[in-house]
Amino acid sequence: MERQEVLGAAPSADVIEAHARATIARLPEAFRTHLRDVVLLVEEEADPEMLASVGLDHPLDLTGVYVGRPVGEKSSFESGALPDRIHLYRQAILAEWCETGVRLDDLVAHVTVHEIGHHFGLSDDDMHALEDAVSD
Incomplete structure (x- = not known):
């Protein structure tokens, strides 16, 4: 068990990134191919700009x-x-995780797939279908 889980600390940016990368790894190859040059960033929160x-x-x-x-x-x-980028915001993800009770890996997968959907210009329905395809 990870030390932060034992101590009850909030999941780190590394944990969120690992969930996001696991989601990407479950995507069909046709999607993964077009994501190779997209940078994935996990930041504490969005800046004012x-x-x-x-x-x-x-x-x-x-x-x-x-x-x-x-x-x-x-x-x-x-x-x-500049390369295309997907920014995930740790504090907002953690706040939604606490508010909704959704499993963290499912929430990160949802956010990640949604942003990937924007990269591909997908509709909301297509994003939901893609999310269903990567669900455990």
Whole structure:
């Protein structure tokens, strides 16, 4: 058992990242292939600029965000751009975990798949279907 679980400490960014990477590993190969260059970041909380960019005020309201251009909108003429990124926000995820009682790995999978869905330009229904495909 992990030391932080014994002590009752909140799950670390590393634990959340491990859940997110496990979710990505369960995706069909066609999806994983297009995610190889997407950077996964687990941060404590969204900064004020990120919150403003999505129309939110409080950092606990944003569990994750995709930053980049969806696959279908990319152009070979876009050289020199920053890599696409998926940001997961630990404090917001932990707050939702405590409020909902959903298993942490399921919650992280939900947020991760949602942000991956933005990378692919998927509809909410498609995101739900993809989430069902990676569920244990």
